[in-house]
Amino acid sequence: MKYLVIKCGGSVLDNLPRSFYEDLVKMHKSSKWTPIIVHGGGPLITSLLKSLNVETKFVNGLRVTDHQVLDVVEMVLSGSVNKQVVRNIIEVGGNAIGVSGVDGSLLQAMPTQNAKTLGFVGEVTGVNHKVLEGIIAHGSIPVVSPIGIDSSGQRYNINGDIAASAIAKALGANLCFISDIPGILVEKDGIKTKLDKVSKEIIEEMIKDQIINGGMIPKVRAAIDGLVHNIPEVGIINGFEKNSLIDYTNGKKIGTKIVLEEEIA
Template structure:
């Protein structure tokens, strides 16, 4: 059984076509690949924070999180967004089980190194792999919200890309980031051009010259970290292209494939 961790960012979730969820269900039913969805929910969190007149800021793509914001983050991610994704899968004939990283200690977390600046933002130190496998054995597609917890019961807001990478590492799974663009884009001859492949060195150069910025920063950093820790492959694909997910699992050249240097022929 091959696992595929599929990370859906909050910016694309609201508009992903029915065909995307049909592809996920088709993949699950075929049996060659087992999908696991990890989702974000940034835009909905931003909207609710604005309505509640709570200020929010970001540093390198990560949300500064205090107690008040943490409550809202958990409510949106583990409540509204998680159940929306489950409903979307059910509507196309699939069977999904929504779970938070807090439930069953699924995502054990600790503060990231910039905790003094970022507050209750965490990194994953352990994944309860058996819980995910148990959901799969029940015939369900796991749908995971990226909120973690430590041994003392403190919750942490975890960037969805980082959570997805940690889960993929634990399961030795392929990792696929779903975007609304065809992959990593660079300027070439005055036009935006998609990179079919990007090595660690290229990613670092694009970070340095700020071609990669904002929310794409944790995405590519999580990809490189995953590859270093034996994730077989990382891809960034456009979830709005029909059959893009199926094409990806069939090995077709689609999106941007992120690799380590020695894997480039």
């Protein structure tokens, strides 16, 4: 069984076309790949925090999270967004079950090294993949909201890209980031072009030069960390292009493939 962890960010989820979910269900029913969705929900979280007059800050693409922010993050991710994704899959004839990383201690977490600045932002220390395997055995697509928990019951806001990478590592799965652009773009002579393949070394240079910035930083770093820990392949594709997900799983040249230095030709 070949697993594919698919990460959909909140800004992308708001506008993903019906064709994306149709392709997802088609892929699932083919039995060639077993998809697991991990989603974000940043824009909706920010919007709700603003309406509640709660200040929100970001450090290197990660949301600073105190108790009040954490309650809102969990409510949005594990409630509104998670169930919307499940409904979208059911609407096109698929089966899906939504879970939080808290459920069954799916995402075991600890505070990030930068906890003094970030608050209740966590990093994943373990994945209870039996929770996912149970949903898959049921014939359903797991839809995961990235809230982690530790052994004392403390919740943590986990960056969705980091959560997706951790799940992919635990399952030995391929990892695919869904974007609203065709991949990582670079500008040369005023023209933006897509990188078909990019290495860890080049990514670090692009972060340093601020070509890669904001929310893309945890995405590419999660990708590199996954490759170091035996994720077979990481890709970034445009979920708004019809058949992009099918083309990716069929091995077609699509999006940006992220690789380690020694793999690049």
